[in-house]
């Protein structure tokens with residue numbers, strides 16, 4: 001179980017995805033984007049829009065059931081993209097690097113980019129925006145919803 005949570009709002013995700021697009025702009029041109037589903041889909045859409053890239057491929061690797069990690073299973077390989085040369089792989093984050101390792105093996109010459117990176121997965125990523133500690137669990141906007149939170153004073157123990 002994670003020690004702390006880092007909540008990312010839609011606005012923040014949009015800003016961070018655009019920051020990643022800026023870093024990728026001069027590294028292109030790109031033949032296309034390979035989104036790692038599902039978490040990479042929305043970042044990939046934002047980045048493809050910024051880089052004016054119309055070709056989007058997907059690869060699906062199932063590794064987690066909520067916060068519990070299992071063995072990675074490729075449930076959909078990328079149909080196009082060859083050995084990955086000239087292609088950009090996008091995911092929302094790298095944590096242990098397990099997913100990145102599996103996808104890199106399928107597309108060894110692609111450029112691998114994520115919005116967020118934890119230290120264990122960082123060496124597997126070519127470009128990322130923000131590093132968070134290994135014991136942080138990132139909560140994406142699709143994982144959360146706005147809800148009532150009691151006033152701080154209500155949560156305090158009486159002195």
Ligand SMILES: O=P(O)(O)OC[C@H]1O[C@H](OP(=O)(O)OP(=O)(O)O)[C@H](O)[C@@H]1O
Pocket residue numbers: 036037038039040061062063064065091092093094095096097098099100121
């Ligand atoms: O570096 P790792 O330890 O492999 O973890 C990173 C992967 O875990 C999450 O995906 P998840 O497997 O939860 O699937 P999802 O994208 O469909 O939610 C995340 O979107 C990355 O793809």
Ligand SMILES: Nc1nc2[nH]cnc2c(=O)[nH]1
Pocket residue numbers: 064093094095136137138139140143
């Ligand atoms: N949402 C989410 N999925 C993950 N998969 C692996 N690490 C994480 C994380 O920190 N947040």
Ligand SMILES: [Mg+2]
Pocket residue numbers: 036037038039040091099
């Ligand atoms: Mg994922």
